[in-house]
Amino acid sequence: MLAKVPPKRNDSKSSFKSLQKYVESRDVIDPETGEVIGWEKDSVSVETNCLDKDTAWREMLAVADMNGRVKDPVYHAVLSWRADENPTDEQMFEAGKAALKALGMEEHQHLLAVHRDTDNAHLHLMANRVHPETYRPVDVSRDYFKLDKCMREVELAQGWAHDNGPYAVHERGGKKVVNWAKETPQEWHKEQREKKVKQPTKSKDFEYRTGNESLHTYAQGQPKQDAKEALSKPGATWQDLHQSLARHGLELHPSNDKKNAFRVHSKADPEICIKASSVAEELGGGKLVKRLGPWQEPRPEIQQEKAKREYSDQRPKADPKRDPNAREEKRDERAAERRELRERYTAFTEEWKTAKAPARAAMYEDQKQRRQALTEKTQIPARNDPNQWPIDRTEKGALQRGRIRYSGQACRTERDNQGRARSLPAGAPAVVQGMDSRPGTGRRPRRNAAGSRLGLSGQAHGQRYAAGGRASGARPAPWHHGQRAARPGEAAPRHRPG
Incomplete structure (x- = not known):
């Protein structure tokens, strides 16, 4: 027996409803065309500790909502038997309950479903990580090891054959006990890392994106075995290696001028290639040169030989388990x-x-x-050319009220006796309603020679100040931000003490 925990979703949004729909129903396949024409509910054996199997996912969701800190309360595992083993539904449900107990979720809400639509009979286990009474989540870390140990115990209890895994059945003192397969867990982990084939990132991305077989996966099958067999023969040569790869539509070429590193190319599409060392350690550049000598090109008859199989990037990826x-x-x-x-x-x-x-x-x-x-x-004309800037009535009125200035231009404006805007040469002092009209000075009130601020009491003050003088006996009224200037023929606004 084997236990598998499917990978979680990356967004942590697993659904009780979707999972229950999957484990409770099976696809209906047309026997003539082999196409999926629908799905059938209640076609599998189901057991649950909820009030009803039709409301199981709603009950689990209601309990999970009581603890808002749990991001993903859905737990899913699959228990699988060998192809030559045919357990009953009761035996499979017993194994599922034993797995829940090993995970510490025997009191949690769960649903068990038996599937027999593949070569291996298997049981789907759906559980709620949140306890229905305490609303505390269970810790499922290292669940793979807990489940594997439980599988060995179920095998002993029900009499099934023992599968390989982190735990194994040992004979000690005339009794069979379940313990680590190796002396220490570290040794088992080391062995698994050595067995695991590291797939290049580009090949992994290609298979994930397209669902087709990558050149790396293709070369890991029979081509790898044939290449290693050719190298293991006494007196092996470069031509033996070329011929073993040519049978599968592959070629070996140097990847640098020194010819001490190599790549495996596809004959059908030479642009598709992978590092030879990623196929097998024996195909590394240094090892090949040391064993076979300097690089040799394949003979013409090998290059023209028709391959038994060829790689295609349009070929769907195989499922080795099925x-x-x-x-x-x-x-x-x-x-x-x-x-x-x-x-x-x-x-x-x-x-x-x-x-x-x-x-x-x-x-x-x-x-x-x-x-x-x-x-x-x-x-748009240049800003330093005032003759190219037409002034309409709106802009003219704004200029008269002193609300618009063209900074950087050669002209400045000043109110005259008729309240019209006239142009002054560059550099000439100008006052627009008691404000400094020079660029960059901001809206600060101008001061006269005596240090008093120039008010907005009328146009006479502005005219005499522009000429360098001051009205005799007249004191400018203080200026306040937001105070309206006196219009022609209108008395100056009185200062409001503030």
Whole structure:
């Protein structure tokens, strides 16, 4: 027996409803076409400790909502038996309850479903990590080891064959006990790391993105075994290695000028390649040169030899747990169909682009001319050329009220006796309603020679101050921010003490 914990979702948004729908129902497959035409509910054996199996996911969700700190309360595990083993539903439910007890969730809400639609009978386990009474979540860390130990105990109790895993059954004192398969857990972890094949990131991304088989996965199968077998023979040569790879549509080429590092290329598409050392350690550059001598090109007859199999990036990835060899021919047929469809699509795209190229070029040229004409029509004149700036009535009124200044220009404005704006040469002192009109000075009131602020009591003060004098016996009224200036023919506003 084996226990597997499927990977969690990256967004931590697993759903009780979706999981229960999956474990309770099975796809309905058309026997003639092999297509999925629907799904059938209540086609599997289900056992739960909830009030009813139809409301199980609602009950679990209601309990999980009582603890808002638990981000993902859904727990899912699969218990699988060997292909030659056919346990009853009761035996599978007993194994599921034993697994819940090993995880510390025997009192938690759960649902068990038996599936027999594959070569291996298996049990789906759905549980709520939140306790229905205390609302505390259970810690499921190291659950793989807890479940594996439980599987060995179930195998002893029900009489199943022992599978490999971190735990094993040992004979001690005439009794069978379950303990670590190695002397220490560290030794078992080290052995597993050595067995595990490290897949390159690009190959992993390609398979995840397309669902097709990468060159790395393809080379890890029979091509790797044949290459290692060719190298293990006494008196092995470069030609033996080339021939072992050529049978699978692969080629070996140096990746540098020194010819001490190599890559495995696909004959069908030479641009697709991987490092030779990623296929097997024996294919590393240093080891090959040390064993076979200096690099040698494959003979012409080997290059022209027809391969028994060829790699295709349109070939769907195989599922080694379900069909390692049964559907190889169908997968090759689907790969050929995908490749043909891709070629047809590429040819159609190129033909369409060629037919539309003149019209597209004419459209781009027309848009360019229209954009150029629009740019010339609405071109903004330079800021240092006041003659190119037309002033309409709105701008003229704003200038008269002293609310707009063209900083950086060669002209400044000042109110005259008729309340109209006139131009002054650059550098001449100017006062607009008691404000400094020079660029960068801000809205600060101007002061006269005596240090008093120039008020907005009338146009006479502004005129005499601009001329360098001061009205006799008249004292400028203090200026306040937001105070309106006196208009022509209007008495100056009185100062409000503040």
